[in-house]
Amino acid sequence: xxxxxxxxxxxxxxxxxxxxxxxxxxxxxxxxxxxxxxxxxxxxxxxxxxxxxxxxxxxxxxxxxxxxxxxxxxxxxxxxxxxxxxxxxxxxxxxxxxxxxxxxxxxxxxxxxxxxxxxxxxxxxxxxxxxxxxxxxxxxxxxxxxxxxxxxxxxxxxxxxxxxxxxxxxxxxxxxxxxxxxxxxxxxxxxxxxxxxxxxxxxxxxxxxxxxxxxxxxxxxxxxxxxxxxxxxxxxxxxxxxxxxxxxxxxxx
Ligand SMILES: [Zn+2]
Numbered sequence: 161x162x163x164x165x166x167x168x169x170x171x172x173x174x175x176x177x178x179x180x181x182x183x184x185x186x187x188x189x190x191x192x193x194x195x196x197x198x199x200x201x202x203x204x205x206x207x208x209x210x211x212x213x214x215x216x217x218x219x220x221x222x223x224x225x226x227x228x229x230x231x232x233x234x235x236x237x238x239x240x241x242x243x244x245x246x247x248x249x250x251x252x253x254x255x256x257x258x259x260x261x262x263x264x265x266x267x268x269x270x271x272x273x274x275x276x277x278x279x280x281x282x283x284x285x286x287x288x289x290x291x292x293x294x295x296x297x298x299x300x301x302x303x304x305x306x307x308x309x310x311x312x313x314x315x316x317x318x319x320x321x322x323x324x325x326x327x328x329x330x331x332x333x334x335x336x337x338x339x340x341x342x343x344x345x346x347x348x349x350x351x352x353x354x355x356x357x358x359x360x361x362x363x364x365x366x367x368x369x370x371x372x373x374x375x376x377x378x379x380x381x382x383x384x385x386x387x388x389x390x391x392x393x394x395x396x397x398x399x400x401x402x403x404x405x406x407x408x409x410x411x412x413x
Pocket of ligand 1 (some may be wrong): 200269270299332333
């Protein structure tokens with residue numbers, strides 16, 4: 161029996177490991193400056209428990225979040241871990257994605273200035289940057305609805321049924337999902353970077369160069385293949401975790 165399992169009775173080792181990885185995501189997002197006070201949320205489905213996921217204890221700043229403080233929930237909104245609060249809009253979004261997409265094991269959601277800025281436009285991202293090319297075929301635009309309602313949960317499922325995993329939530333922010341936590345994080349990183357460049361280009365006072373259709377198509381084919389790998393985004397994520405550890409963040413408790 162591992163030390164982690166001995167220390168955390170009442171949960172599987174898979175749950176504890178997922179808690180540690182998801183908690184590291186909050187510290188990484190804090191380090192990257194992608195927070196919005198206590199708002200926005202990252203979640204992960206627990207391996208072997210398809211109807212259960214982990215999300216932040218609402219009220220904690222991202223640099224306060226630990227593996228133990230994450231809240232375990234089911235798809236009906238029941239809290240299964242002792243104590244802890246959740247944000248109802250967060251529950252609606254995250255459970256809506258998990259119910260709609262069996263391939264999603266992680267959902268990340270931000271309100272960054274670049275992401276929320278691009279979300280003000282109907283189809284804000286244009287094929288003008290290498291960063292956007294890496295997610296070009298994976299982007300979905302979802303119309304703003306009434307937060308924390310079943311209606312919004314259902315509408316999100318409709319937006320996601322085509323298979324896209326990088327979502328621009330119009331008038332709101334960004335959301336990515338992935339089969340793995342690192343895959344969802346890689347998508348979010350590239351989507352965020354694409355949004356930053358899109359906003360920069362709109363301030364230059366000159367029309368940007370649009371990447372040719374041929375190159376766009378080749379990029380789509382290449383990135384679809386890369387994203388099929390379970391290793392997509394893994395080296396980058398491991399690097400971010402090492403950075404967070406070097407900075408002294410302590411989430412494994
Ligand atoms: Zn939000």
